[in-house]
Amino acid sequence: MQKQAEYTEAIKTKYPEQVVIAIAKDKAGRANPVTLGWTMIVSGAPPMMAIAVAKKHYSIETIRHSKCFTIAFPSSGMAEAALFFGSRSGRDVDKLAEFDCKTEPAEAIDSVLLADAVANFECTLESETEAGDHIIFVGRIVCSHANTEPKKRLYTVGPGHKLGSVS
Numbered sequence: 001m002q003k004q005a006e007y008t009e010a011i012k013t014k015y016p017e018q019v020v021i022a023i024a025k026d027k028a029g030r031a032n033p034v035t036l037g038w039t040m041i042v043s044g045a046p047p048m049m050a051i052a053v054a055k056k057h058y059s060i061e062t063i064r065h066s067k068c069f070t071i072a073f074p075s076s077g078m079a080e081a082a083l084f085f086g087s088r089s090g091r092d093v094d095k096l097a098e099f100d101c102k103t104e105p106a107e108a109i110d111s112v113l114l115a116d117a118v119a120n121f122e123c124t125l126e127s128e129t130e131a132g133d134h135i136i137f138v139g140r141i142v143c144s145h146a147n148t149e150p151k152k153r154l155y156t157v158g159p160g161h162k163l164g165s166v167s
């Protein structure tokens with residue numbers, strides 16, 4: 001049985017929520033990682049993923065500029081990196097210079113991969129759609145990578161950006 005509830009109450013049931021880190025280069029050629037929970041697979045053939053980025057974020061500029069981005073699935077040991085990339089703006093700091101996070105060059109696009117992630121997906125920008133206060137970017141996956149070691153994915157497990165793994 002269902003009881004009508006405020007949106008702000010009902011949405012608290014969403015956890016665990018997956019976490020990704022999207023990375024696009026800015027005009028200066030600096031790769032800018034941003035942590036995102038609002039993301040989904042949107043096509044199987046060809047493979048595509050979507051990310052929702054708040055209009056005020058620097059990542060809007062970087063993705064529009066480079067027209068491509070990486071989507072990394074961070075591993076459970078990457079909580080600190082996810083919180084850093086998800087609390088600083090690339091407008092103010094060079095996040096990858098300030099936070100020690102190993103990267104590898106992407107193969108098919110001008111971006112980087114996160115070496116310790118569970119998987120990385122190289123995307124070319126397929127389309128963008130306005131959705132309220134966010135822009136939904138759809139990326140076509142042109143190259144995929146999986147970690148050579150077994151790793152667990154990172155999730156948001158509770159309110160206030162409480163990050164952890166899920167069994």
Ligand SMILES: Cc1cc2nc3c(=O)[nH]c(=O)nc-3n(C[C@H](O)[C@H](O)[C@H](O)COP(=O)(O)O)c2cc1C
Nearest residue numbers: 035036037038053054057058059086087088089090
């Ligand atoms: C766990 C977590 C999930 C987040 N999810 C989103 C999201 O889905 N969309 C979004 O726009 N910002 C999200 N954020 C906030 C951005 O990552 C954050 O504001 C970031 O500093 C923006 O960086 P930028 O200005 O370099 O783009 C999230 C942050 C964290 C820690």
